[in-house]
Amino acid sequence: MIMYKSEKLVQHIKQLIENGSYSANTKLPSLRAQAQVTGYSLMTILNAYQTLIAEGRVYSKEKSGFFISEYNYNTYQKTNTVETSQPQKIKINSKVFSYLKQTQASDYIYFSSAFPDEQCLYNTKIMKILAHYAQQKPIGTTNKNMPPGNLKLRQQIANRYILQGIPTQADDIIITSGALDALNLALQTLTQTGDYILLQDTIFYGAWQAAERLGLQVITLPTHPQYGFNLQAFEDLLQAYPIKVCSFMLNSHNPIGFTVNDKIKEKIASLLEKYQVYLIEDDTYQELYYFGQKPLPMCYFEHQNRVLHCSSFSKVLGANIRIGWVRTETFSEKIQHLQLMSTLAANTLIQETLANFIATPYYDKHLQKLRKQLYQRKNLLYHLLLRYLPSSCHIHYYSSGYFLWIELPNHLNSTALFQILLSQNIGITPSHLFSIHEVPHNYIRINSSFHMDSQHKQAIISLAHAIKYLIYQRMPALLHYFKTDSNAFRRL
Template sequence: MYKSEQLAQHLRQLIENGTLKAHEKLPSLREQVQLSGFSLITVMNAYQELESRGLIYAREKSGYYIAQGLLEIEAEHAQIVSLNTPVEINSLVFKYLKSIQDEKIVPLGSAFPAQDIVFSKKLTQIMGQISRNPKSYDAIDNLPPGNLALRKLIAQRYCMQGIATDPEDIVITSGCMDALNLSLQAIASLGDYIVLQQNIFYGALQAAERLGLKVVTLPEHPQDGFDLTAFEHILKTYPVKICWLMLNSHNPVGFTVSDEIKHKIAVLLHQYHVHLIEDDVYEEMHYASKKPVSMKYFDQNNMVLHCSSFSKTLGAAFRVGWVHAGKYSQAIQHLQLMSTISVNTLLQNALVEFISNYHYEKHLRVLRKSLQQHKLQFYRYLESRLPTGCKLQYHPSGYFLWLKLPENIESMAVYEALIQQQIGVAPGRLFNVAEAKTQYIRLNCSFAWKDDIQQALDALLSTISALSSDQTNI
């Protein structure tokens, strides 16, 4: 046993028997060196091991402290949370995105909906018309916080959902990812603790890695999607400053959290004074008659920064997003002026015309119906043909299916086998840093049913069966 393991085990025993109490400060690194006789690097490794297990937590410029009640909760929930520091995901994401860029790849791993389903002929016509007007290119009126007319229209949409909003609360951004990153930079600092769902869009993991944040991951609840017990435990145990959550049409899993749970989340955020960056880019892709509310609806004391975009409903070419920033509007604008500066002027003016004349609502109705039909067709085809040990999650929103593989198959193996056949799927490893291996695949189901789609799905099924058979014969 390494010396660092010996020290970590000794300290764990002191925590278990109650000698070290919750929130009690541990000796500093140098003090522990003198007490234990071990080297500084040994003590550092021991503390990091205890921190990774959630037994202790660090406070900036203060030291390490004992976590509250973790062992009792561990007995009830075998793996309730995971502390992942540092996060390393950028290289994997880069390699993956490069591998699916070829136009010959069947894009079942794409994060964007099929272009033909989001294409709007009317919006294209509007773009053509306003592009001939020199005033449409005037950048001054479209500098941060963005086109006032567009911000008014977005504010009206919030008000229609019962969320009191002033246009000054809105900052227009270059897509949702830009809104999310600017929001995170406005609040978080190096070394801060951030809560992410255990399976989450890899952009959140990339942002945490870039800013040097300590990530605490929250597993999904098997029925509700969001585990309130685990979430409250995290807020009690760690000095969390910020959360980044997706609660409507979750990517990659697909669930939408109930209003009751969202309200309880808001209460906890207020109680522990924790900010939430809400990734709600799929908010309009519901199949129900009533749009699910966002966390912003339940916000107390401006703790929620709500981020969304038109890029998922109108296509990647219309990369215009926004953040309901409230009191952080000025800070986000300052950051924006140092990075993207301003959002495409022509796109902002075109969206004003498109939305104000009700073309957008008509477009959304058609889009939702098409997505529902396509996703259901994918689901039915796969569900009746899945090999033994597979499980497919279907949720009535968005355009992703979350496929669980047999226990003996790792998602990267499926991805690697299929990419050789020019078929792209998104392995679960892209969305999860808490587990070394993942058994899930995300599938994009927004495409109209054609021969190449069916052949790609057949290849997926064959690959799973072949890999399962290979593992059984080992």
């Protein structure tokens, strides 16, 4: 299924708003000018502008044209936030463990997976380089790859920051065993048991696990419904609590998907400096953007070395690569000390291989191809979901990454939905895995990276049936109808 042209334009304009290219009150190109640039019809462009008006992103002025709406930091309700985010110790690891165990069967539809379809990640060039180094005796000296890691690899990673206008030396990079190791090391470097840290209220479960492991007191920051990041709530919490470290995802957020725009990032940086707080930024999906420039990390905006930027190759080359890094100008020594007491060093053979692969143009070619494929697959799944899910479901779509975040109608419990689908060997990720709050959990995360064959399509139809079943379960008369007529599901 193809994405409609007007939707494409809507996504493109949203991206320009999110990355700061379009600020408040910027005039959009006239219908005619936009038609000339895009080659779309005037009606298509009008449809796109009207969608943006309906979503509050754009307003129209009589006889003047269309303009970007005023940026609104204050959608969040002040009173709620501080009440709901009392510091607390975390206990989430057992929940995550049992969820992962349940979703590991081999004949499974992996909409629950946190990683892209392996077929999209496979690259013959890297395999050739790997085979070349595997045949060498000995496989490069181990010392060369001990913390802070392979110099050539660190140089290659540093160069990619420089391309974004962030001065970085190889010595600012420490190679780790994946992004999770990077996040854990960064958090351990900056905290002691009992310290207060701030996490987004909905976030990748690895962040909660890291806090649990270190016995930290966690405060949560509410998500801004429109911009992802809630600046007003952020400043309130910094004033209310002695927060030492924040750990955030600001680009292609897992699970929700948003990318915070540059204006908000600038303000976050100034608040970090004002309140003397450190930030661990999880930027594991940084390469998976589909329009414009690669989103900037916080170290672009912050100049007191308060940001420890963590990422990895897991989402672009595969989780089994297990190579990540931390970028920090200040804490390299301390991180290396901690590595010597935990993972020691990342795999030598893989470090050598990556260092050489990334230095070739094949890495960027691989990324380009991957972005194109993931973008197409995401759009395809998005449109299938629009077609099959009940209209009371809201699908949060962002043009980066490969997750779709689906809001189920208010009363539906996403864990019950997960259990129903599990019995049909279909994996989805329910929202209680991303939050520590005992609030109604009516969201699910779906991985959109898989090839949409008939089996996957059938799984989407089953998902829709299961949601409808849960909706109608609330209505006893209809439930009776389901019980007496086994085909009732399919006809919904």
